[in-house]
Amino acid sequence: MLQINYIRENKEDVLARLSKKNFKQLELVDEILELDQKRRATQAQLDNVLSQSNTMAKSIGELVKSGRKEEIEKIKETTSLLKEDIKVLGEELTEIEQQLHNKLVQVPNLPHNSVPDGNTPEENEVVLTHGNIPTLPEGALPHWELAAKYDIIDFELGNKITGAGFPVYKGKGAKLQRALINFFLDEAEKAGYFEVQPPTVINEASGFGTGQLPDKEGQMYFIGEDNLYLIPTAEVPVTNLYRDEIVKEEQLPIKNTAYTPCFRREAGSYGAHVRGLNRLHQFDKVEIVQIAHPDKSYEILEDMSTYVQSLLQKLELPYRVLRLCGGDMSFAAALTYDMEVYSTAQQRWLEVSSVSNFEAFQANRLKLRFKGKEGKAQLAHTLNGSALALPRIVASLLENNQTENGIKIPAALVPYTKFEYIN
Template identity: 65%
Template sequence: MLQLSVLKEQTAQVLAGLAKRNYKTAEVDVQAILTLDQRRRALQTQHDQAQSEANELARQIGGLMKSGDRAGADALKIRTAELKTQIRAHSDELTAVEKGQTELLYKLPNIPHESVPPGRSANDNEVVREGGSKPELPAGSLPHWDLIKKYDIIDFELGIKITGAGFPVYKGQGARLQRALVNFFLDEARDAGYTEIQPPILVNEASGYGTGQLPDKEGQMYHDAADNLYLIPTSEVPITNLYRDEIIPVERLPVRNTGYTPCFRREAGSWGADVRGLNRLHQFDKVEIVQITQPDNSYAAHADMVAHVERLLQKLELPYRVLRLCGGDMGFTSALTYDLEVWSAAQGRWLEVSSVSNFETFQANRLKCRYRAEGGKTQLLHTLNGSALALPRIVAALLENNQSPEGIRLPAALHSYCGFEKIG
């Protein structure tokens, strides 16, 4: 959530940032928030003045009663009753104004970092760099949705039978490959200085608001209405919410956590090759890295997180590229996002496997996640997260890029984790 002080003091910059995001009602919404803030401050002044007068009258009434001037005290009591009515009215209106202001603030996305390019869609994202070499596949090569049937390692039909579309069943070497990738990613994160967390996969509403999934993505999350709990779309949500309403000591910064969880997303797309097979699922496995830092250090931490994901892709021997997302393609909460994509040789296209984002103070403001700066004043921290990595499209690329007549060769980094060197 954007800080109200930023909206008031940097209104032009906020509007320019929202324009870069192609946010259509920016001027109307920002002005509405500022108008409500003016009304809130006026009400607060009236409330405080009435309360101060009521307190003074109460003191005077006590003195009059002690002196035996009941008539004088009764006259002041009439005014006190009027003031109490005003105070209640002010308090009720203040509650309504503050609620309306907060709801409008929740609607506003984060302001893009100055380096974010303008643009409306993924077509306008900037390619920052590429790594690795695209493989040349042998004749008769297959996309991963055919390879998984050929080697009987992932079964979508069984998933439909027991749950529904978008919930695959991993079998044999497919299941072992999943487990190997999770362990590999967690070990790499641990070696890079991240502390492993095993969080719940159900979160409450406050956690959803804390990291910005609510109200922005309410329809995309699986919701248990009976207990008002949400299945997580990513472990970013519970791991970052560990620090909600916390003042983190400076000596504990930066916080660097990693976690593996299944992830759940209701929106799995429509028909077509873009969402076929493992390209988009309702349930998938992912290892996440999360950092919480002082503001001056957050962009160095962001670059380090991108480099960490690149190293994973290099060890998996996958051709990849790094994209800087444009304003129109960024997530609601992000100030700057780099996507990392791998080349899918059989599909002939790039597949997104990671997003690494710096949210600056946007999440921390919702979370009230702070540190105590010099002089004792509390300040908001910066939060960051990245996929390191999401498994489905990694598996798709590994299967497609490494296929041969003798089977599917796995990268050396996974041999000890899998217990085998090839599938088939």
């Protein structure tokens, strides 16, 4: 959530940066400023009436001592009227603050100055490309056919049990999943991340804190009877570990990692681009989250991007890094890098990670602050990234590494899988 002080003092900058993010409700900015002005005027009135009431309450004591009963009665009558004014103004202020809050939560985060212009994925900026695209043998298969050939992922069985988008991993397919999860967690620990295992259901306050609510409620599975949501990513519960907290400046940066299943309702269209593992309703992911000092967050973002790239290099996958344009960014992000791996059999790039800096946007919702030596609490910055999401990694590993002898496992994973080939 944007800070009202910044909007008030930088209206033109806010409008320009929201336009860069392709935000269509720019009129909200004026509505917010009008409500803010009304809130401050009402608060001033309330403070003035409270001050008068306090002054009169003190004067009654002096008048009692001097026995001036008539004046006491007049002051009591006035005090009674002031109390009624206090009640009315207090209710009015509460209503204005709620209206202001309801407007503020509709406004997305402002994009960083380095975010390129554009509204579609095609306008994202390619920052770098790494690795060589392999040459596959004649008759190379897409991953869904490889999964059936080697009996490692069963999409039909998942459809029978639950529905489309919920595959069943079998045999070496299941072991590959477990190997990737353990590999990613071990690598995160080596990089200084502290592992946690959070719940996979969240309440409304947690969804609001990281910006999923009220923006993305239609994309999450909702448990109506308990008013809970299945998590779309471990970012949500892990970041909410620090909701309503004041941490010490010397603790920063705080680095956490977590493995969780993730659940997304988003419906895919038909076609090869969403077939197989390309888009699922349930998938596994290892997440990295950092709570950072505002002066360090963009340096940390670059470090997180480099770290995710190191995982792709160890998996021997060709990849590229994109800086997302304003119109393709999420509601809460200020700057996002997407990592995409090349799926040779499908001849297309597949997104496997997003690494984002949210600046103080989430922290303002979470009331997540840090306090330095001077004793003043200020909002921290939050960052998160996929390190990594499994489905498209598995898809690319299967497709890019298919040989006449089966699917070759990257050397970094063999200690985890305990086998070198899927055959």
